Amino acid sequence: MNQKQLDRMQKEPGFIAALDQSGGSTPKALKAYGIPKTRYRNDDQMFDLVHDMRTRIMTSPSFTSDKILAAILFENTMDRKVEDQYTADYLWNVKGIIPILKVDKGLAEEKDGVQLMKPMPQLNDLLKRAAKRHIFGTKMRSVIHSANKAGIKAIVDQQFDIAKRIVAAGFVPIIEPEVDIHAADKAEAEKLLHAEIKSHLADLEDGDKVMFKVTIPTEAGLYTDIMKDAHVVRVVALSGGYTRKDACVKLAQNPGLIASFSRALTEGLTCRMNDMDFNYLLADAIDKIYQASIK
Template structure:
């Protein structure tokens, strides 16, 4: 299975759907979907509702392997079921979509112009469970807000240190050092980031594949060397707060870079829509993101 999934992720035509909002971002995601905070009480009810929201996405006829290579799940989603199957098994067995898991525990306070990942002492246990749930790869996010060489080096060092732990567990890590799209020196941050990433990629061993998830660069095709690097399975792009239209437009200008959108994927979807309207809008959204990804 791993070999077949690796082939899909590495060479498939399409994009990766990010369905991995966690506790902090879930109320906002539900609100955008038309579910207000006063319509549920407590985390349990909130996560039940968000699972219903995600189930509606993944069971939609529009959500299929013609356009979607993989889907990134939140830990709770991995442990819940869709149509009687654990979500990762549903994605792979019913849809042919490769399952990934978000494994970070959120962001630390900003220092040196960046936010590192919080400590994650339970990671080995989570990776063990991910293997039991037939997860292919993982995702973990840090954020770069300023072009601070020391801060950016710390971000990339931490990402690859944790990435090696994930590789050792038999999974493929998506390394995600997001550059804030509103950063005043975004282009400079991307120059520093690319160099740090190349330094680490060049040191990886033969059987240490990684994926990268990056903000769409300010300079078109700036990440070409990363996309073509032999240790990189795929480079995917986050929407980073851009509207879907803007994210698609920027992605189109970057050949070989594919989408891994969250907010831009679900933009406009609402709990109150009929299945017909909902599926039509999701289909249009997926089509546009797919077309931008294969450019």
């Protein structure tokens, strides 16, 4: 673990840029960017295009460590280069931004009101590659659709079991048990999730460090006590389908909770923009998200 990166993540103001759209979500990201499916014929071409999009974001003069603490990368992005450096090295060496890797392989079918993560049989090999690529931490996502106690316990059990393996490999895992913003019983689901997280934190070893990525809670301040736990480096929030404006308003109601936005970060950016307009719009998005993160 890089101590300088850990200190930055724990103490400095800013937010995390989520640039980790995977194979399933990449077509949507490209479409929003102005690139329809007719522009590519296979996955290789698709990933080339999305890497170009991410490279444009990362190399923008608006994308700096002044307001961005870290960036979450997709595995394919980790193995590519930006300006002749592997992406993680470019982020840290040139931009001063901490590299984090998405490690989950997508969601299983819904059961008991939740979607667990699919099996990750190649996780150990992926973590070895991540170490060579100078990755600081990882991120893995599961989804809660309703306030089902058994389902939520299964989600948190799975997340912590894998997180312990990731900690043992020398990384800081981001545990992401997303609560669907459209869930009819969202507030109750979040209370059940909060209780499970508290219980599992108590079982961690001294010195174990984790992070959480959560849906912005219905009850403002719900995760404040989690932030104070000695094992917790940071609690960050996903935009979850909210517009940037709505996500920032809701985030600002939760002191200490910082953003880790994807769609809300890139909202409005398109491939047709000239660099001046692109950089201006990106700077505006970054500033709005940063301001909401430091309330």
